Amino acid sequence: MSIELTSFKREYPHSTPPSTSSNSVKKGFLAFRQHCIKCHTLNGEGVSIGPELNYAVSVTEYWQQKWLSRFIANPQSVRVNNKMIPFYRDIENQE
Ligand code: HEC
Known part of the structure; x- marks a missing residue:
């Protein structure tokens, strides 16, 4: 048995941003x-x-x-009865 090392970019070529991003x-x-x-999924790559x-x-x-932003933090506050879990951790605001 062997384990092959690979990169995220090789496995997910259509969702990884270009290196110049x-x-x-x-x-x-x-x-x-x-x-x-x-x-x-993002561009078909990931989990559905x-x-x-x-x-x-x-x-x-x-x-x-x-x-x-509000939906990601607390989906039920935007759409009742949806099936996404709230994202509790702080993500740094990218702007
Ligand atoms: C545990 C699984 C799960 C995780 C983790 C998750 N989501 Fe979701 N997400 C869902 C499901 C299921 C829905 C569909 C909700 C519904 O309509 O019932 C959804 C819906 C969404 C939508 C609404 C899409 C639309 O317009 O219909 C967005 C945007 C979204 N998720 C973004 C994110 C982001 C960004 C993250 C990471 C911070 C994330 N989700 C993490 C399961 C998840």
């Missing part, structure tokens, strides 16, 4: 990778417990930022 994009992606990809978040239309296009 800004630091805020890279930090945001690391947070997403740590906390969200276990339930969501929750909905895909980037296509056909990205959530950042049809959600206003303040409501998106």
Whole structure:
């Protein structure tokens, strides 16, 4: 038996931002990778417990930022009876 080492970028080529991306994009992606990809796909890569978040239309296009932040922190405060768990930890605001 052997264990093959691989990189996230090799396994998830369509969701990893390009190496030329800004630091805020890279930090945001690391947070997403740590906390969200276990339930969501981004460009089809990840886990499909929750909905895909980037296509056909990205959530950042049809959600206003303040409501998106509030939904992530406390989904029930925006949509009653939805199945997403609240995100309790502080994530650094990337702006
Ligand atoms: C334990 C699984 C789980 C985790 C972890 C999770 N989500 Fe979700 N998420 C869901 C589910 C399930 C839904 C669908 C909610 C519903 O409508 O019932 C959802 C819905 C959403 C939506 C609404 C999409 C739409 O417009 O319909 C957004 C945005 C979202 N999640 C973002 C995130 C972000 C960002 C993170 C990480 C901070 C995250 N989620 C972590 C399960 C999860």
